[in-house]
Amino acid sequence: MFEQQQLRALIDTAVDGILSISADGRVRLYNRASERIFGYSAEEVLGQDVAMLMPEHHARNHGQYIENYLSTGEARIIGIGRQVQGVKKDGSVFPLHLSVGEFREAGERYFVGIIHDLSEQMAERERTRALQEQIELIGRHSAVSEMGAALAHELNQPLTAVDLFLVAAERKLENDPDGARRIFARVREEAERAGNIVRRIRQMVERSDGEHSLFDLGQVIDSAVELCRTVSQRPDTIRIETTGPAMLFGDSTQIRMILVNLIKNALDAVGDQPRGQVVVRVRSGDPLRIEVLDNGPGVGPEFEDKLFQPFASTKTKGLGIGLSICRTIAEAHGGRLLYKAPDGYRDGLGGASFILELPQPDERNL
Structure with missing residues (x-):
């Protein structure tokens, strides 16, 4: 009983x-x-x-x-x-x-x-996800804001060219229609150039839907590099080295954000030095390894431990949340983001090296 x-x-x-x-x-x-x-x-x-x-x-x-x-x-x-x-x-x-x-x-x-x-647990998970998404969006807007002047300058160039070409074409319409047509072709080229700049900006700041899917890493790297070249005074500073095509499973918008942040930081580091170099290296394997190197002055030893902390930055502009958000995204994809201190210059590089490691997709994603 x-x-x-x-x-x-x-x-x-x-x-x-x-x-x-x-x-x-x-x-x-x-x-x-x-x-x-x-x-x-x-x-x-x-x-x-x-x-x-x-x-x-x-x-x-x-x-x-x-x-x-x-x-x-x-x-x-x-x-x-x-x-x-x-x-x-x-x-x-x-x-x-x-x-x-x-x-x-x-x-x-x-x-x-x-x-x-599990109602409260799932609600808390959703609140955390939404908050993380907002922070990521702030990070992307912050990055674009830092590049704002250069972006405005680059966008203004094709628009000014379009205006000048149209004036010239109008003068040729009556007496030289073939010449006018050639000018109109140049107008289309400049309009396409402006559209590509806007497209790359939108890719950078668009809100991620949080959905993971299989995507071509090469296309994402090309997109990130092109956006950074758009705002660089010397676009030939950046080069890509890869061992071949690679597919990843994840959120391509978020991975692009990581790459834009790393490449932009590397460009800031090399500055106006005559032989500045930024290299994006991709090495296949599991995990897949993406390394962004530069030949800038590097990161001071006193700042290495703070690199991935929120609101810590060696730059006067920006919120100092880029690397913190990037590491969080990498970990959410089952990977990691590391800083490698230089051990001497090799191939003209050795200022700083950031390494993004991401797992290869398994059979369920193929």
């Missing part, structure tokens, strides 16, 4: 929902935590089909699941536990983790379930 009272007290004071059903799916036990989680009182649930606590698509097949287990002994959830969905009294669907066990009493088979409500 004492043992039964003790067990009942434990069940009723448990934080997680505990319920038990018979082999025909009827609820035999339903504790107070279950009342709080589902919104039904024990009187409303006891003796009813447990399917009332499930979404329609699960409820429709639940009876068959039990029959299959009783006839075959093949467990799909018993002793394993998994995330499923439940339905509250008000009809709202919510996520939960369900662990199921089995016991016998007087020759009858029963199932007991322990239910952990």
Whole structure:
């Protein structure tokens, strides 16, 4: 008797929902935590089909699941536990983790379930994701803001050319139509150039949808390099070295953001020095390795430990959150972002080296 009272007290004071059903799916036990989680009182649930606590698509097949287990002994959830969905009294669907066990009493088979409500956990995860997305967006806007003057200058060049070409074409329309057509072709080229600049800016600041997919790393690197070349006074400073094509699984917008930040920082480091070099090296393998090197002055030893801390920067402009965000993105992709201190100059390089390592996609992504 004492043992039964003790067990009942434990069940009723448990934080997680505990319920038990018979082999025909009827609820035999339903504790107070279950009342709080589902919104039904024990009187409303006891003796009813447990399917009332499930979404329609699960409820429709639940009876068959039990029959299959009783006839075959093949467990799909018993002793394993998994995330499923439940339905509250008000009809709202919510996520939960369900662990199921089995016991016998007087020759009858029963199932007991322990239910952990994941609503708050999932909501917190979504809030964190949304906050991270906002921080990433701020980082992208910050990077573009730092490049704003150069971008405006570059965009103004093709627009000015378009204006001048149109004036010249107007003069030639009557007396030299062929010459006017040649000028119109130049107008189209300059308009396309302006459009490409705008496209690259939009790629940099667009909001990521958070969806991961298979993408061509080469195209993302080319896009990042072209944007940085647009704002560089000496675009030939940047070169790409790769061992061949590579596919990655992730968010291409976020990976592009990392590369733009690293290349832009490298360009800032080499400044106006006559033989400035920035190299983007890609090495295949698992993990795949992308290295951005420069021959600038490097990072002082006193600042190396602070490189990836938010709001830490050696530059007078910017928020100092670029590298911090980049490392977070790399880790969210199962990779890492590292700084490698120079060990002497090699191939004219040795100022600073940032290494982005990302895992190769597995068969499920191909």
